[in-house]
Amino acid sequence: MIKIGIVGGTGYTGVELLRILAVHPEVEVKCITSRSEAGMPVADMYPNLRGYFDLVFSVPDPTVLAGCDLVFFATPHGVAMRMIPELMAAGVRVVDLSADYRLKDLDTWAQWYGMPHETPDWVAKAVYGLPEVAREEIRQAQLVANPGCYPTAVQLGFLPLLEAGLVDSARLIADAKSGASGAGRQGKIGMLHGEVGESFKAYGASGHRHLPEIRQGLSAAAGREVGITFVPHLVPMVRGIEATLYAELNDVADFERLQSLFETRYQDEPFVDVMPFGSHPETRSVRGANQCRMALHRQEQSNMVIVSSVIDNLVKGAAGQAVQNMNIMFGLDEAMGLNAPALLP
Amino acid sequence: MIKIGIVGGTGYTGVELLRILAVHPEVEVKCITSRSEAGMPVADMYPNLRGYFDLVFSVPDPTVLAGCDLVFFATPHGVAMRMIPELMAAGVRVVDLSADYRLKDLDTWAQWYGMPHETPDWVAKAVYGLPEVAREEIRQAQLVANPGCYPTAVQLGFLPLLEAGLVDSARLIADAKSGASGAGRQGKIGMLHGEVGESFKAYGASGHRHLPEIRQGLSAAAGREVGITFVPHLVPMVRGIEATLYAELNDVADFERLQSLFETRYQDEPFVDVMPFGSHPETRSVRGANQCRMALHRQEQSNMVIVSSVIDNLVKGAAGQAVQNMNIMFGLDEAMGLNAPALLP
Amino acid sequence: MIKIGIVGGTGYTGVELLRILAVHPEVEVKCITSRSEAGMPVADMYPNLRGYFDLVFSVPDPTVLAGCDLVFFATPHGVAMRMIPELMAAGVRVVDLSADYRLKDLDTWAQWYGMPHETPDWVAKAVYGLPEVAREEIRQAQLVANPGCYPTAVQLGFLPLLEAGLVDSARLIADAKSGASGAGRQGKIGMLHGEVGESFKAYGASGHRHLPEIRQGLSAAAGREVGITFVPHLVPMVRGIEATLYAELNDVADFERLQSLFETRYQDEPFVDVMPFGSHPETRSVRGANQCRMALHRQEQSNMVIVSSVIDNLVKGAAGQAVQNMNIMFGLDEAMGLNAPALLP
Amino acid sequence: MIKIGIVGGTGYTGVELLRILAVHPEVEVKCITSRSEAGMPVADMYPNLRGYFDLVFSVPDPTVLAGCDLVFFATPHGVAMRMIPELMAAGVRVVDLSADYRLKDLDTWAQWYGMPHETPDWVAKAVYGLPEVAREEIRQAQLVANPGCYPTAVQLGFLPLLEAGLVDSARLIADAKSGASGAGRQGKIGMLHGEVGESFKAYGASGHRHLPEIRQGLSAAAGREVGITFVPHLVPMVRGIEATLYAELNDVADFERLQSLFETRYQDEPFVDVMPFGSHPETRSVRGANQCRMALHRQEQSNMVIVSSVIDNLVKGAAGQAVQNMNIMFGLDEAMGLNAPALLP
Incomplete structure (x- = not known):
């Protein structure tokens, strides 16, 4: 089982990650963080997850995250870039659903996101996670920048x-x-x-x-x-x-x-x-x-x-693509946990 | 694999049955009928099912239906009651999502559905398929009347x-x-x-x-x-x-x-x-x-x-409950194919 | 022309009052207040009013309000009750769309609105503005408590x-x-x-x-x-x-x-x-x-x-009923400005 | 008062015409036709109009229509073109909300609307009713083709x-x-x-x-x-x-x-x-x-x-523009009946 951490889990991409991972056969979600909602059971905020997770939102704990195999960031921009170096050093792999590592040009990033980038070396190393373009690079990547919707x-x-x-x-x-x-x-x-x-x-x-x-x-x-x-x-x-x-x-x-x-x-x-x-x-x-x-x-x-x-x-535009990237990174069937048909009507 | 037939598949309960059965590990959908859309591929009408089924809507064929283990009726009222005796005689089990076998009182049925019931003996034998009330009867039933929403x-x-x-x-x-x-x-x-x-x-x-x-x-x-x-x-x-x-x-x-x-x-x-x-x-x-x-x-x-x-x-109020009943009838895990969390938001 | 003041105009009842009053032939809106948006033109916030009003949101000014014939309060609860005595003393008539004067029982009000009432004498004098029940009292009233939706x-x-x-x-x-x-x-x-x-x-x-x-x-x-x-x-x-x-x-x-x-x-x-x-x-x-x-x-x-x-x-449940009350209070045709058919579809 | 006929009044443009005309001070709606709903009171189909009109849908009667000053067509394409010559001969003015007279090129019309045009001479005479382009021509027109949405x-x-x-x-x-x-x-x-x-x-x-x-x-x-x-x-x-x-x-x-x-x-x-x-x-x-x-x-x-x-x-894209055109044709204030602000929110 792949040990998963989720940083910033209270938003829509956070709950969507949980919805998908709830029935993924090869993962175990070890922690989900939220500073503002620390202490609240995940299923209290998202009742669709009642019965699926006993998780409680927690303050991000570097030790716990460092013990994960993969960490998803579902945070506002500017958060992942500050936590990435420590996780990279610990050998943790990361799929960042925020915008922090999507743009290779640092000036452009700074212009659109309103702050200088703090870890430009990891910008260079990050792989832009569009599997249809970069499947092989994703497979090897330690840090994947999940594309925007x-x-x-x-x-x-x-x-x-x-x-x-x-x-x-x-x-x-x-x-x-x-x-x-x-x-x-x-x-x-x-x-x-x-x-x-x-x-x-x-x-x-x-x-x-x-x-x-x-x-x-x-x-x-x-x-x-x-x-x-x-x-x-x-x-x-x-x-x-x-x-x-x-x-x-x-x-x-x-x-x-x-x-x-x-x-x-x-x-x-x-x-x-x-x-x-x-x-x-x-x-x-x-x-x-x-x-x-x-x-x-x-x-x-x-x-x-x-x-x-x-x-x-929220799926191919965020959490689903993130799980697809995870599957590629860990050598799983790329469609694992992602094979249910769409809900129509 | 349980061989499945679906009669009247073009409506919302029909497509919902297919959505659920698409990832059910123990069934094989053998036919789906529609007089009005006969010849049309199911995935042309319901593009969410592209890649899941090669099925084509067909005119109901008694021989094909008789070769199924279970037939779902997703028809307007008055249709199932005419086809039931032949299927029952053939030993096929049925979950009827229409209203034909829900009411035990024949006069009440006739009053609300605007026609006399044609197979009152099967009304008496049908089991009202609310598992929380009648799980054991459902297990044994040949004909289950799936409850209304x-x-x-x-x-x-x-x-x-x-x-x-x-x-x-x-x-x-x-x-x-x-x-x-x-x-x-x-x-x-x-x-x-x-x-x-x-x-x-x-x-x-x-x-x-x-x-x-x-x-x-x-x-x-x-x-x-x-x-x-x-x-x-x-x-x-x-x-x-x-x-x-x-x-x-x-x-x-x-x-x-x-x-x-x-x-x-x-x-x-x-x-x-x-x-x-x-x-x-x-x-x-x-x-x-x-x-x-x-x-x-x-x-x-x-x-x-x-x-x-x-x-x-469409799920606990129709197609999902129908599959739950099927699982019970065939001795499967009652939640098989029904364990994904709800889509929130 | 009746000189109108609106206190707390940025919410939905505020814009709805303006929408109705925009084509009311007997009123002139003299001021609309908002502490948070003071200085912003009303039509910048509500573009449906472009071309109808040159008004700018202003900080509530007791002198300006005292110069109005009628003041509408479209404020959160607890605001009107503090401003009412001064307006009453100045002879201004008021229709309060908030909950401040709806309940006659002061303890009940305090229990549900989380604060003691500050002007209980005006609670006693206020008329509950449901015209179908209290048309004559409304006609005479200085302070009308507009009913909730x-x-x-x-x-x-x-x-x-x-x-x-x-x-x-x-x-x-x-x-x-x-x-x-x-x-x-x-x-x-x-x-x-x-x-x-x-x-x-x-x-x-x-x-x-x-x-x-x-x-x-x-x-x-x-x-x-x-x-x-x-x-x-x-x-x-x-x-x-x-x-x-x-x-x-x-x-x-x-x-x-x-x-x-x-x-x-x-x-x-x-x-x-x-x-x-x-x-x-x-x-x-x-x-x-x-x-x-x-x-x-x-x-x-x-x-x-x-x-x-x-x-x-927002209309019979708030701003429309408030204008209906105003029409009654000032002896106008009760339907003045309120006679357009509903928007269907 | 301008005497108005409406042909084909059961659709959304029909009810929208009535909603606008209900408070237009210079018109009187003499008839509204519908073959399928003949005999039904307009207000039974459109309860927002209860109290505004006593009109009953009627079968189109050439004599009644010929007695109108202006007839609006709110019909599917192909209907107006057959009734236009008789109305034109009777001196009635028409605003056609359908597509029958919008395209000057007859082949193009036939290609897109699936039938040959039956009154090409009136195609040539019709004025395309976009007031911002053709106000003067509209003023003089007997037949105005109201633009599509x-x-x-x-x-x-x-x-x-x-x-x-x-x-x-x-x-x-x-x-x-x-x-x-x-x-x-x-x-x-x-x-x-x-x-x-x-x-x-x-x-x-x-x-x-x-x-x-x-x-x-x-x-x-x-x-x-x-x-x-x-x-x-x-x-x-x-x-x-x-x-x-x-x-x-x-x-x-x-x-x-x-x-x-x-x-x-x-x-x-x-x-x-x-x-x-x-x-x-x-x-x-x-x-x-x-x-x-x-x-x-x-x-x-x-x-x-x-x-x-x-x-x-339905308004500037259909019924409102049609009334704007009528106002222009009859020398009224162009905004008559059209001056209420939009409904926001």
Whole structure:
């Protein structure tokens, strides 16, 4: 059994990790930390876990964490980077669900996250945990930076096009939409049901932290610096991301082979599903599941490729992908604990 | 492997059966029928099942069904009762998720379902499949009438009070609320998102089909004919039922022992969770899970017992309970395939 | 033009007052106060008001308020009671939308609101502003205590039964359901969309502040102390309250005349609509409108009267009723500014 | 008083017309037709209108319609085009909310609406009723083709850019999102709450009827044939459209003057509100109101202009704009009956 620690367990990614790990046959959760809720049984905060865990939230204890095989960080940014060196030194492996190790460029990180990075050497060593791109590096990694939710949906949708060099990489557009759980579990007025319910809006349209993360990943895939416009939107639902992606084909004749390009690119991927050309993936088709489902579209004789890509922001966009990374890191079946179908309706 | 047939698979209980059976280790789904969608792959209608089943909806074929070990009926009322005799004769076991065999009184059935019953002998032999009441009979049954969604939430909440004879059984009140999936997957204007969304209402307040079913079960528990008022309501959500139950204690002193009465009644039940006194169960705490979660309340020095009981109408209120019954009937672990935590948030 | 002040304008009842007053032909809003948002233009916080008001939130200024004809308090409890004496002395009339003057019993108020009342003399003089009960007193009042949202829906539904003495007033039950805006606009985790969305639950089932307010009103109507159980629930929608009320008829023969009793009781009321017997009022049928819509039900031969009563919690349950009270106090047409139909769908 | 007829009144645009006309001081609704619901009182179907109208749905009667001053068509496509010639001959003026007279190109119309047009001469004479573009023509028109919901939000957002010739008109992108009421009030399974609730998806991504309508309007504004990609999405809410628009500036220096360009373009428009640069319009800020609210964005040093534009699809996207057109046609104050603020929250 893999001994697991979870740092920062009171948020939505924390409870989602527990939901998944509750039925994972090869792990044992040794501790889950929360400074603010220390002493509270996990099942009191999350009654869906009643009967699954006797865990009590605890103040982070370096000794306990150092005794784990793997620690998940489900913390706000800036927390993991301070605790990482000690855990690394102790030989603990880490999957960081926060943004601390996602960006390789330290200035960009500092600009978007409002503080200088404190452990730049570990930034260099961390592996960006998108298994569809970096499975082998993840297998060897001690520190995995789990991708953001939007970046997962957007990158998986654009990757085949950029890797094949078929589109104008200077003018990519990603119009993305997310349920409210993506904003986390903090008492912000703007995220009240009274504010979010029965309404729709763009946000962060002048710039969002996930933009540099997306650009970094897509630029690597394209082999050059891409130009991308990314606008996130808030949907009055709890879970789910849909990203509609727009890219111009360099050669309109390539439309013929796009579907097979995508199918081939993802044929061995357990968690990417390319639907038939012209399908419309629904977020509910991946609710609670570690899936990215996508489909291609073309309008009339346009040279614009349209990709619609959906994930559950808390699963393939966070906790599920983190467990997938853990499975890879520990040589387990990559789908272990992640094989239940989505909850539809 | 238990060979499974599903009759009437295009509705919400049909897809929910498949979702659960997809990861059940001891079953093999041999056929799923739909006259209207015959020929369509199941995964085309329900993309959450892509990769799990190669099944195609088929016209019901008596020979194929007769070759199954167990057939689930997820049909509108009036369908199962016509197909049951042949299946019974063939030695097939059946869990009927429709209402055809729930009511023992044939006149009452005819009154509420608008047609005479065609196989009254099988009404007499059918076992009402509420495991918390009739586990042993279910084990032996060839034909199990799976309870309705409201009746499950209401009966489980009232049972300990009535079995112990502590309340005035002549004036029970059940105020119940359900998400929209309870109305099924038919193109009714009243169930459009444009009608249901961002609104709330009572319906069936002058009488609902589940009232006689509830009364039958509670009367058996009480050992006398109970008087009950039952008002269902439509909640702008997809899944979940909450029932708030009201009963007057005969002896106000009994309030002291109610919590332990409930805990004792359900201590060995894998799928009933009695929360601490004064808790407020949320429907999301059972979303996708085969659980009934409940809690007790008292206001000031009143002698009114208040029970709040929640289930997922498609799981413990339909497909999950059906699989629980199947597990019991075939001597499997009762929780097999039903042990994942609820999806919260 | 009536000069209006609004104290505490940043919450949902504040913006709702402005929405209604924006098109009221006989008022002029002179000031709207908020200590926390002082200096912010109202239309920056509430863009639906862009073009309607040039108002800026200001720190409460006693001189400015004393220059108003009417001041609305849309504050948390405990604020109005400290500012009332000065305004009363200045001859200003007040409609207090908070709970400060709703309960006549000072001990009960102190118990539920957690502080002693500071101006008990004004408690005695305040008029409880339910126009359907106290129109003439409201006309003369200097200080009107605007009813709570649940108490409005519940009292209007029970009143005809209690005034006529037809039901057992010792065992009334009110099972009420509210949208999330009823909890106000404060950053509470429990009211996040991620917590409230796609879920349903009871809350305050062991006791809620509106219970004594309801009991006070119903006891006055019945001419004796009533016994009532009140359980509120949280619906995943923004606006709307539905209350399902249960009362036992003393004489079952009275069922014949209930519909006409209700219709007669409310025939001259501009804002109470008795639907045909057996109807199911929807909250959306009163969305944004100052209406209470209700209907009666009976199940089989039961002696239980069922009333379903709906309001918009922010309108007839708060700001609309406050404007209705203002219209009465100033001798205007009672429906002035309140005559637009509800927003359906 | 203007005598009004409404043909096809049972849908959402029909009830919305009635809601608005109920408090319009210069109209009298003489008839509202529905073949399927003939004989039903309007207020029985739409209880929000109880007390406002005594109207009963009636079979369309040419004589009655010919006696009206203005007839609104709120019918499926193909109905208005057959009744128009007779009404035109009778001198009746018409605002057609259906798509019958929106497209000038008859082949395009036939392709998208699946039938040949039967009255092409009236297609030529009809005025496309976007007041911000064609106010004077509307004033004189006998037949106004009321714009579609998406085309209203998209055209208003792009117009200033195209009229000024500042952007690359060959590669416009409109990513639009709509609430479920946009699909009308018909019993389609795909529009059930159980299907739409708590989910999000693109639809019509390979082509949608509103695409040629949008292209026609934008091409006229640009003075050349534009190239546009348009992808609609379904949001789990009832009302509201948000369109996020992307266009590349020809000269990046023009970013400096975009805000004033938009403000100037719409400064005299009563129903278009340009918010400060960088704002995020919410659909709820226009709920129930005849408003289009928009804001501009830029990401880093990109030359991509981003416009977010919101309307209520049933108001500025349908019935409200129809009444605005009527006001213009009859020389009334353009805002008559349309001046209430949006319902927020």
